[in-house]
Amino acid sequence: MRRDELLDAAEDILCDQGSAALTLNAVADRAGVSKGGLLYHFNSKEALIKGMVERLIEDFDQLMAGQPGGSYTERYLGATLAAVRSGRLRRWAVVTGASGNLFLLAPLREAMTRWHREGLSEEPDPVASQIVRLACEGLWDVASHDPELNSDADLRALEARLRGLLARPA
Template identity: 55%
Template sequence: MTRNALLDAAECVLFEDGTQALTLASVAERAGVSKGGLLYHFPTKEALLTGLIERVIAEFDALVARHDDGTPGSYTRAYVEATFEILTDGENAGSRRRWSAITAAATGPELGAPLNAAMTRWHRRDPAEDPDPLAALVVRLAAEGLWEVLSHDPDLLDADGCRALKQRLLSMLDS
């Protein structure tokens, strides 16, 4: 059993059954492993929650890095590309993953610290990196808000609507 499979099981428990249902035993059962097998990777519930948070941050950072070519304004374009890549995946697993990490972070201030630090890093960019820093901030915040709205109403936008919204956000960076 891999660490990622255990994190996937924890996400499913959180998403389907809520925070009260997230126990090491419930995650082990969902993953089809013994509790000892889970404890090998995650010795405590806090370690499991930390793993959920760290994974979502690392995955998003990797996607942004893949799209960022280092030119002026490319970070925000990469942020939008990464956001829509996750939100439009066929199973919407990326959106569920982000929701699960945010839910995990909400269980205590120490668990929220890494996600808070990532948000600060993602949104408090050096203004010199963007031709229009205010437009870049507006676009990143709009993309951030989209995560929230789609976690509550995943059918808000169809594929055409997603493409149109993404193009509109990207066009705001070209002004």
């Protein structure tokens, strides 16, 4: 059993049943492994949640790095839309799992600070860039709860409008 499969099982439980249902036994059962197999990778529930937080940050950073040129905010928008379109909307599940534990949420808070501050002062219109970044957060949050809300055509229209906000003034 791979580490990612165990994290997937934990995220599925969080999405389907909420944080009260996240136990090591439940994750092992969902993943189809023994509790010992799970403990080999994650020796506690906190280590499991920490693994989910770390993976979420790493995945989004990779999405950012894979976006073509443009400003930081343009890449942030592209990465957000890629996350929404992929259906791998883990942020809500991870935050649910880590809620109530500031130590476990700290890396995600640090990443959010970085994602929302990085390059903002270098943007042609920092206020428009901040609006787009905040819209991305709203899009991701709503899509986490209702993945069927926006069709691909809706997402293309939202992307066009948000990119229009980032267009350099003539």
